[in-house]
Amino acid sequence: METDRLLLRPFAAGDLPAYRLLMGQDEVGEQLPRGRGFTAEETDRLAQFWSDHWTQHGYGPFAVVERSSGTLLGHCGLKAVEETGEVELLYALGREHWGEGFATEAARACVAWADMVLDLPWLVGFVKPDNVRSIAVLTRAGFAPADQVHLWGLDLIRYRRPREDQAMPEPSSP
Ligand SMILES: CC(C)(COP(=O)(O)OP(=O)(O)OC[C@H]1O[C@@H](n2cnc3c(N)ncnc32)[C@H](O)[C@@H]1OP(=O)(O)O)[C@@H](O)C(=O)NCCC(=O)NCCS
Numbered sequence: 001m002e003t004d005r006l007l008l009r010p011f012a013a014g015d016l017p018a019y020r021l022l023m024g025q026d027e028v029g030e031q032l033p034r035g036r037g038f039t040a041e042e043t044d045r046l047a048q049f050w051s052d053h054w055t056q057h058g059y060g061p062f063a064v065v066e067r068s069s070g071t072l073l074g075h076c077g078l079k080a081v082e083e084t085g086e087v088e089l090l091y092a093l094g095r096e097h098w099g100e101g102f103a104t105e106a107a108r109a110c111v112a113w114a115d116m117v118l119d120l121p122w123l124v125g126f127v128k129p130d131n132v133r134s135i136a137v138l139t140r141a142g143f144a145p146a147d148q149v150h151l152w153g154l155d156l157i158r159y160r161r162p163r164e165d166q167a168m169p170e171p172s173s174p
Helices: 013-023 040-057 102-117 132-140
Strands: 006-009 061-066 072-081 086-093 122-127 144-151 154-162
Touching: 006 072, 006 102, 013 040, 013 072, 013 086, 040 072, 061 086, 061 102, 072 102, 072 122, 086 102, 086 132, 102 132, 122 132, 122 144, 132 154
Parallel strands: 086 122
Antiparallel strands: 006 061, 061 072, 072 086, 122 154, 144 154
């Protein structure tokens, strides 16, 4: 899938060296459930997990590549959340690629892809309350805060975005 500046495609074995450098950064990992940069082995397992996720579900996170340079910037895409039965938008870019609008461009493309390909009433995003950069991405991609949840040992804010042609359901009455 292509956007103005990005190519979103499945991860390939050749991405691993660059992906290890990106995911190894503490500034990237500290906002993820792990809370710190990933070791090389953890990044390799993550890439394998993304690949298995695509095989199992028919969707998953894409490798985000800058078209003009071919540089791997990070990942963005969709993940099944077993704990809630929902599908989560997630993303992470190497620190040197923040502040250029790449995450928002990728997030919007993934949301549009989900609207087209997946029959889901809504997508969610889970974010630590102090992750202002991620909250800004979610907001620009059309998500709104829904509630607070405790997941993966963390207190998180759940954001939701209804599919383009759907209204959000009213909270269920008792
Ligand atoms: C979340 C994360 C991807 C957001 O990165 P980001 O760079 O803040 O987000 P974007 O790529 O959308 O860039 C937005 C910024 O680029 C600026 N920008 C520059 N050129 C731009 C352009 N051509 N188009 C759009 N925005 C542009 C925007 O003004 C905005 O600047 P601001 O942050 O000063 O307001 C990044 O912080 C990250 O990887 N964090 C660690 C992992 C993480 O938290 N993941 C989410 C877990 S919930």
